[in-house]
Amino acid sequence: MGRCGSTCSGSAASCVSAGTNARFFTSSSRRAPARRSRASGAAITPRIGEPVLTPEHVRARRDGTRLVLLELSADKRARAVELADRFLERCRLGVGKTRDEIERSLAAQDVRASERRIAQALGKLVLDxxxxxxxxxxxxxxLRREVFxxxxAARRAASPEAPFSKEAVLAASGRALGLDPSRIEEMLYADLRGAHRLIAAPNLSAEALVRHYEQGQIQAVLLRAVSVVADVRCTSPDSLRYLFQKLKFRRLLYRCEALSNGVYRLSIDGPFSLFEAVTKYGLELALTLPALEACDELELKARVLWGSAREPLEFEHRRSGPPVRDGEARLRDEIVELLHDFEKLDTGWQAAPAEDILDVPGVGVCVPDLLFRHREGGDPVYFELLGYWSRDAVFRRVELVERGLSRRILFGVSARLRVSEAVLDFAEHAALYVFRGKPSARAIERKLDALRS
Known part of the structure; x- marks a missing residue:
């Protein structure tokens, strides 16, 4: 089969390919670091364990300076559900086959040129x-070292009377390693991505896959964001904490401002505002969309750089209705590890996940990760571990302290951001802890003692 490359930008309504049966999944020959993983369906997207579409899968058009997604008509949506059901069935029947075989099976499905882009996106989500x-x-x-x-050696020793024999080499290698010689050729490159075998097909319906596709269109646009402004309203404090925990889990750079009527404005830096780690940060931003949509109301506006020319465009997305969460919010690994380290210490401090949102009216909001209480009493101390994308976040926290954040608080900052602990020396109730590698529970204990005294 020939390979189908998209020849149109994200503004086109459809992708026209050379033929209806052209292959539209790509396979990589790089080795996978782990034996079991959720595999990515597109070579340009890192495998991160969660399905994300790319801008090449987006169906959109330009309307002046705006980027507008093309919604699925009733007919196109019915066709998308049909394709999704067919792809899911191919995977269910393909358990035990290699990834390359699964990809070929999906690519062999009859797809019209006008629906090629939808099929590519659905196929990627299925593979993810x-x-x-x-x-x-x-x-x-x-195994390769043994066989090669x-x-x-066999080729060097070969002669007209005793020619080289592949079967003899495989048999000898099998005896040396205790393997069945008939399986050696199959196992030689079993670590390549295309040779991995399907052990579990997706457990979801075709309707659910199409809904995921529709949400994935928005996520793919966010991969090209310079900045995002999201106004959210949550009727319950739990929903608001859930959102902030998700934002922190994704390590996003954001500023939060409390508006009227229970609305919070989140100003989030986009991946194309950074000088490095653009792809990784963009994925984290895209994966935050379900948490934003779990609010009762969402009004999102983004500035994006679209197409091969990176044309600046405006994108808007709105949602309202009963919130639906995509699972419970989790603590970041560093915070979980820090909690475990504190449990091992012989210390007067007790640590627990923080539930408070610290608001400085007219300035911004701070969402701590942990709350420390001393066994002998006194004011508790909050702790926030900042991300490593940008040092601007540090100076935003300094501004919060300068302009009225009165709670005792300790900010943890990686030395990679090249910030001095002295920037908060002016405050008696706040401090900065700069660490190398990972945060140290013992060093944090000393900082807490200093703040308490």
């Missing part, structure tokens, strides 16, 4: 939701 695993047995690098060394 599959679980592939490397075959068990001898590690392929060790024996093969080279």
């Amino acid at each position: 939701a599959c679980v592939f695993e490397q075959s068990e047995g001898v590690e392929p690098p060790a 060394l024996r093969s080279a």
Whole structure:
């Protein structure tokens, strides 16, 4: 099959390819670091364990300076559900087959040129939701070394009377490693991504997959964002904490301002505002969309750089209705590890996840990660671990302290941001803790003691 490359930008309504049966999934020959993973369906998207579409999958048009997504008509949506059902069935029937075989099976489905882009996106989401695993047995690098060394020696020793025999090499390698010679060729490159075998097909309906596709269109646009402003309203404090916990879990750079009528304005830096780590940060931003949509009301506006020319455009998205969460919010790994480290210390401090939102009216909001209380009493001390994307976030916290944040608080900052602890020396109730590598529970304890005294 030939490879179908998209020849149109994100503003086109459809992608026209050379033929209806052209292959539209790409396969990589790089080795996977883990034996079991959720595999990505597009080579340009890192495997992060969660399905995300790319701008190449977006159906949109330009309206002046605005980027407008093309909604699925009733007919197109019915067709999308049909394609999704067919792709999911192919995966269910393909359990035990290699990733390359699954991709070929999906690409062989009859798809019209006008629906090529929808099919590409659905196929990627299906593959993202599959679980592939490397075959068990001898590690392929060790097997290749054994076979190649024996093969080279056999070729040097070959003669007209005793010609080289591949079967003899494989048989000898099998005896040396205790393997069935008939399986050696299959196992030689079992660590390549395309050779991983499907062990679990997606457990979702075609309707759910299409809904995921529709949300994925918005996420893909956010991958090209310079900045995002999201006005959210949550009727319950729990929903608001859930949102902030998700934002912190994704380590996003954001500023929060409390508006009227229970509305909070989140100003989030986009991936194209950074000088590095654009792809990784963009994925984190895209994966935050479900948390934003879990609010009762959402009005999102983004400045994006779209198409190959990186044309600046405005994008808007609105949602209102009963909130639907995509699972419970989780603490970041660093915070979980820090809690465990504190439990091991012989200290007077007790640590717990913080539930408060610290608001400085007219300035901004701070959402701490942990709350420390001393066994002997006194004021508690909040702790916030800042992300490592930008040092601007540090100076925003300094401004909060300068302009009225009165709670005792400690900010943890990576030395990678090149910020001095002295920037908060003016405050008796706040401090900065700069660490290398990972935060130290013992060093934080000393900082807490200083703040308490």
